[in-house]
Amino acid sequence: MTTFDDATAVTKRDEGRYDAQADPRFALVLAGGSGAPPAVNGGVLMATVLRAVLDAAPNPHPVATSANFLRVPRLGPAEVQVTWLKQGKTASTARAALIQDGAVVVDMTVTTGTVPDGAVSAPSRAAEGYGGEALDWTGKQPAFPPLSDCVDLGRWPGTEGANGVAGFAAHVTVLLDPATTGWRDGEPAGIPEMLGYVTLREPREPDALLLALAVDALPPVVFGLGATGWAPTVELTWHMRAVPRPGPLAVATRSRHVSGGWFDEEAEVWDADGRLVAQSRQLARVGRGRIRPLRGADGVVGSAAEPLRGRS
Amino acid sequence: MTTFDDATAVTKRDEGRYDAQADPRFALVLAGGSGAPPAVNGGVLMATVLRAVLDAAPNPHPVATSANFLRVPRLGPAEVQVTWLKQGKTASTARAALIQDGAVVVDMTVTTGTVPDGAVSAPSRAAEGYGGEALDWTGKQPAFPPLSDCVDLGRWPGTEGANGVAGFAAHVTVLLDPATTGWRDGEPAGIPEMLGYVTLREPREPDALLLALAVDALPPVVFGLGATGWAPTVELTWHMRAVPRPGPLAVATRSRHVSGGWFDEEAEVWDADGRLVAQSRQLARVGRGRIRPLRGADGVVGSAAEPLRGRS
DSSP states (O other): OOHHHHHTOOEEEETTEEEEEEOGGGEEOSTTTSOOOOEEOHHHHHHHHHHHHHHTOSSSEEEEEEEEEOSOOOSEEEEEEEEEEEOOSSOEEEEEEEEETTEEEEEEEEEEEOOOBSSOOOOOOGGGTOOGGGOOEEOOOOOOOOGGGSEEOBSOTTOSOSTTOOOGGGTEEEEEOGGGOGGGGTOOOSSOEEEEEEEESSOOOOOHHHHHHHTTOSOOGGGGGTOOSOOOEEEEEEEEOSBOOSSOEEEEEEOSEEETTEEEEEEEEEOTTSOEEEEEEEEEEOOSSEEEEEEETTEEEEEEEEOOOSOO | OOHHHHHTOOEEEETTEEEEEEOGGGEEOSSTTSOOOOEEOHHHHHHHHHHHHHHTOSSSEEEEEEEEEOSOOOSEEEEEEEEEEEOOSSOEEEEEEEEETTEEEEEEEEEEEOOOBSSOOOOOOGGGTOOGGGOOEEOOOOOOOOGGGSEEOBSOTTOSOSTTOOOGGGTEEEEEOGGGOGGGGTOOOSSOEEEEEEEESSOOOOOHHHHHHHTTOSOOGGGGGTOOSOOOEEEEEEEEOSBOOSSOEEEEEEOSEEETTEEEEEEEEEOTTSOEEEEEEEEEEOOSSEEEEEEETTEEEEEEEEOOOSOO
16 A cells, blocks of 8 residues: 555444544645645545445445535544435536545545546547437646656655655655746746646555645646746646546646736646546635745755745 | 526435426437437536436536436426435545436446645656646646637527427527538538537526536537437536636537447637646447538528438
8 A cells, every 4th residue: 555545544433424643644734834734635635535435335436526625624633524415327426525523624525426548539420410429528628748858846845744754755756847947947937837747656556546646746837937936726626537547747837827916727637548537626825925946966855935025 | 596407406305316307408319301300409418417426426616427328308397316325534426317207217326536636736746756736747738729719500400499498508608610610501620529618697606517418418429420410418427626716618529430330529618827727538320310500690500310321
């Protein structure tokens, strides 16, 4: 069992009630040096709640997951509660929540169903004008660079856990297109886009739970605009579109609009066979400070928070 | 008061409980001639629930709304229940549900906050490397054709209400880029994209509630692939990014992937001042039949369902 599987494990206590953890091994550090408590990566929290939902789901895949991140979890025990609103052959929907001390930390709605697995899709039937399950169409894949050309981020700002715990970056390899890593040297590309690859450091093939991790694994896309402060996710919805084949997950993120302290971050996840396996969009807050990365030979090895200056 | 405002009205009965309607004036017809009961446009149902949420919200705008469409509503009375999970200065989150006969018809999670209003945004601060509310950035606007070049869809398939009710198309003007209307003549463009404009037929300026309508107002984007059957929305999440200025709403939709009977539909809504005011993505089911449009002088005036043939 990998650290990821152990950290996201749930134990059934009663019908629709599970014991879980906000696991310190995937902790992030809030605004560098601010003394704020460590958070846990949002994708890891989603995977934890999804385990409880899938435990009693009538369909195999989480086709639509909406998550609202309401509070920073305390590192430690939590409870997951699952309530089914509808159970059907094509789609079933549950409400689920990660709860600590009687308060909802993450609130989710999950629709389960069945998405294509394995075999190459049938040829497009679009031209024939028929719909239903025979229809198969995919947009153009983003231009991912070869994996060997990408930069291993190492411990980028925010990914080192507190209290001597290695945190998120110790368990997840994030390889980024060097064209989208200028923010590490204080030279952001000026556009909110990133391209990269996500794998666990331990050997483990991708599945629905790893897709939940992948859609929120890259650094906040506004780092590309130089806003490298802590950027908490408010709402994230992702759709599973196919069962991923073995291999690294290619992830492309972009933002379409940043204003009023809010930004959207869209992610597409493609598997090693070049299939679009997940899509997400999150609404998040732009960080108010900026974190000045301190680079070492293997990437960012520390960070120092600077107060915000020159705001209008 | 416009028909839209009347149809989406709610009356407070008790704390967090509101009387509402699944209003026949915005009814759609399920798969033409199938005898299935009429549905109500999903955007109109979202607007109804949002009224109840906003009635007691501590923040003015619905910045993130996730809706799961679980059951086809019966045309008639409904109840909206609202429960607040968190109330904060920056963001507050409520769960809300449209309920009929004790069953949840539409289940929603809504986060309220404040988005920019009115004034032209401040110049980009991205180059300075500062984050927070000063940062302002927007991606490229889709190439909307002039409104005068667009085709008034009239009563496109699915928009005529049953029982002599005029339905959705009688209250909402949908003008489409003629390059994306080939499906009306059995000649779909072969790509799942549409560009158009949405206004109410009655004079009424856009606001958050009309944005909820706009993100689900165009015909299903898979019509562009020839799949013109009934395409029920399963999950739809939309983000309000700015308060819209007066004038028609420009809406661009596209799909990125269609397989296994599922398709995503993304919508961007731009206001008359060229500002990105809303974004959405929905996961929906591809229709299993196809509807053969019967064209009249003013567009589609009827439709005939055909059974599905030639499926693999």
